[in-house]
Amino acid sequence: MHVYLCPSPELYSLYHRPKSIVIIVDIFRASTTMVAAFAHGAKGILPVASTEEAEEVGNRLGTLIAAERNVVRCPFAQLGNDPAEYTTDLVSGREIVFTTTNGTRALTIAKAHGAEEILVGALTNLQATINYCQQSGRDVVVLAAGWKGQVSMEDMLYAGAFAVESGATPGDDTTRMVSSLWKTHALSLEERTEYIKNSEHYARLEQAGFSDCVPYCMSLSLSDLVLRLEDGWLRAL
Numbered sequence: 323m324h325v326y327l328c329p330s331p332e333l334y335s336l337y338h339r340p341k342s343i344v345i346i347v348d349i350f351r352a353s354t355t356m357v358a359a360f361a362h363g364a365k366g367i368l369p370v371a372s373t374e375e376a377e378e379v380g381n382r383l384g385t386l387i388a389a390e391r392n393v394v395r396c397p398f399a400q401l402g403n404d405p406a407e408y409t410t411d412l413v414s415g416r417e418i419v420f421t422t423t424n425g426t427r428a429l430t431i432a433k434a435h436g437a438e439e440i441l442v443g444a445l446t447n448l449q450a451t452i453n454y455c456q457q458s459g460r461d462v463v464v465l466a467a468g469w470k471g472q473v474s475m476e477d478m479l480y481a482g483a484f485a486v487e488s489g490a491t492p493g494d495d496t497t498r499m500v501s502s503l504w505k506t507h508a509l510s511l512e513e514r515t516e517y518i519k520n521s522e523h524y525a526r527l528e529q530a531g532f533s534d535c536v537p538y539c540m541s542l543s544l545s546d547l548v549l550r551l552e553d554g555w556l557r558a559l
């Protein structure tokens with residue numbers, strides 16, 4: 323198994339590999355929040371690109387609406403993009419229409435370019451995702467959601483985590499670089515949490531009052547769920 327890293331959704335057309343599994347990663351916080359939602363019993367998540375679509379579709383389907391822009395929850399939504407919001411009492415057995423600044427956009431771009439199988443990955447379900455991909459025997463493209471087209475340290479680091487922890491072969495220089503970063507700076511939770519405090523997105527979370535989520539987002543394999551896109555909906559395997 324080879325692992326490739328696409329560092330931004332804007333570059334996905336250059337990294338698309340037919341028959342590869344594409345893993346959408348938005349560690350701070352969309353993919354981590356999606357894993358948390360399913361871990362607390364959510365039935366399904368419908369990712370959409372815009373806030374207008376989230377409000378319209380959520381109201382029409384009678385689902386919960388999760389919507390965030392620029393780190394802050396949208397006023398019409400019941401949920402934002404903080405994993406701590408997704409309690410069992412609130413989300414168990416419910417479907418959720420979901421939109422965020424970066425993560426759901428990355429999903430839309432991968433679909434538009436014909437990705438055959440799309441997963442959503444976070445550090446919190448890393449080992450389960452690794453196991454699934456190893457069983458498939460296919461190559462993996464990690465699509466880092468980033469921030470408005472720019473690189474985000476925490477999303478790129480996921481590719482290093484995936485390659486190192488799975489023993490897979492880095493397929494490109496970017497994956498080799500982040501694999502070295504993972505081994506040098508991120509093997510323990512304490513190391514990861516301190517290292518990521520240097521990132522731009524950590525500063526955004528801290529300014530908005532959400533930095534308490536960072537140790538959770540940096541934790542490995544808290545969930546054994548695999549999140550896969552099926553007919554437009556994310557489902558937990």
